[in-house]
Amino acid sequence: xxxxxxxxxxxxxxxxxxxGARQTIPLIIGAxxxxxxxxxxxxxxxxxxxxxxxxxxxxxxxxxxxxxLGLLATGSPVGIIVLTTLVVNxxxxxxxxxxxxxxxxxxxxxKAALAFWLTDETFMVAIQRYQAPDASPYKHWFxxxxxxxxxxxxxxxxxxxxxxxxxxxxxxxxxxDFAMVATFIGMTIPYLKTRPMVxxxxxxxxxxxxxxxxxxxxxxxxxxIAGIGTGVLVETMQKxxxxxx
Amino acid sequence: MNEAEWLLVGGMALVTFGIxxxxxxxxxxxxxxxxLLQALHYVPPAVLTAIVVPAVLVEAxxxxxxxxxxxxxxxxxxxxxxxxxxxxxxxxxxxxxxxxLWQFIV
Numbered sequence: 001x002x003x004x005x006x007x008x009x010x011x012x013x014x015x016x017x018x019x020g021a022r023q024t025i026p027l028i029i030g031a032x033x034x035x036x037x038x039x040x041x042x043x044x045x046x047x048x049x050x051x052x053x054x055x056x057x058x059x060x061x062x063x064x065x066x067x068x069l070g071l072l073a074t075g076s077p078v079g080i081i082v083l084t085t086l087v088v089n090x091x092x093x094x095x096x097x098x099x100x101x102x103x104x105x106x107x108x109x110x111k112a113a114l115a116f117w118l119t120d121e122t123f124m125v126a127i128q129r130y131q132a133p134d135a136s137p138y139k140h141w142f143x144x145x146x147x148x149x150x151x152x153x154x155x156x157x158x159x160x161x162x163x164x165x166x167x168x169x170x171x172x173x174x175x176x177d178f179a180m181v182a183t184f185i186g187m188t189i190p191y192l193k194t195r196p197m198v199x200x201x202x203x204x205x206x207x208x209x210x211x212x213x214x215x216x217x218x219x220x221x222x223x224x225i226a227g228i229g230t231g232v233l234v235e236t237m238q239k240x241x242x243x244x245x
Numbered sequence: 246m247n248e249a250e251w252l253l254v255g256g257m258a259l260v261t262f263g264i265x266x267x268x269x270x271x272x273x274x275x276x277x278x279x280x281l282l283q284a285l286h287y288v289p290p291a292v293l294t295a296i297v298v299p300a301v302l303v304e305a306x307x308x309x310x311x312x313x314x315x316x317x318x319x320x321x322x323x324x325x326x327x328x329x330x331x332x333x334x335x336x337x338x339x340x341x342x343x344x345x346l347w348q349f350i351v
Contacts, residue, residue: 025334029334033341048246048250050246050250051254054250060261061261064261072253079256081256082257082259082260085257086260086264089260089261089265092264092265094288095265096264096266096267100268101277101282104275108270111270112266114269115265115269116265120289174345175315178315178316178341178345179337180300181300181320182320182336182337182340186333187289189324189328191289192328197290200291200294201294204292204295204298205295205297205298206298208298209298209303212303220292220296223294224288224292227287227295231284231286232283
């Protein structure tokens with residue numbers, strides 16, 4: 001979709017950084033209501049202003065932050081919340097594995113930085129940049145640009161939500177978290193160009209519905225693995241005609 | 246922030262970074278099999294769909310497939326606009342508007 005590479009032939013670190021930030025803008029807009037809601041919800045869940053701000057600054061993983069609030073509100077112990085965070089964020093392991101071929105030559109500091117700021121959104125934008133055919137040596141700067149734009153926005157929106165939450169306590173019920181659904185659908189559509197990808201999405205979706213009652217959001221992992229397996233299977237079966245996914 | 250909140254935030258930060266970093270840290274010594282690399286192409290759409298479909302269709306652990314479900318209407322609009330115009334920003338903004346409007350009407 002609109003994540004077309006607008007990179008010059010003469011790529012420099014700063015140009016890549018800027019392009020990464022720019023191409024993340026649509027996803028940032030999708031994340032704005034989500035961040036604001038997190039801020040407004042935090043207070044009704046019993047998390048302090050500083051606690052919510054620290055969570056956004058140090059954890060930086062939207063969906064697990066939301067789930068943590070839900071668990072806090074029901075009085076769950078810290079250990080359970082941390083364990084649930086682990087399960088919900090396991091998908092980032094898949095993203096990290098996907099980035100390995102491209103980040104291999106980087107220093108440990110770069111790897112740590114890009115790992116800390118890794119999110120669904122930045123992965124989607126960065127992986128397309130890494131897979132682009134040009135041989136720019138600065139593609140990791142593109143990922144950093146995307147990551148810092150997402151991070152800055154998330155901190156800002158958390159603060160905004162915390163402040164707004166005091167003024168409008170019922171803002172959390174407006175359903176603005178639908179922004180995440182809209183963003184994720186928009187990010188999925190560009191993939192729906194081949195038969196294996198369509199099969200992946202159908203199976204992942206149906207499995208997610210079937211497995212929704214599994215504890216700790218494990219259904220997401222089960223459904224993702226079922227979808228990935230289906231995609232590989234369909235691709236392997238249709239190999240004779242076309243070899244590219 | 247009290248001690249329990251520090252423990253919570255610290256624990257969550259630790260496990261999240263602990264998922265995102267180690268594979269990359271070891272990447273210099275890691276050689277990935279081609280099968281795995283092929284499978285990785287399917288990770289993003291599979292994960293995104295697995296999160297979105299229940300978020301749209303499940304309400305309090307029950308399936309809610311009805312025109313009265315504003316999330317379903319918003320999701321259909323997102324799919325339609327996305328497939329038609331291939332523009333991410335437009336998809337997000339228009340489907341958000343459709344969702345809010347529908348939620349307001351119904």
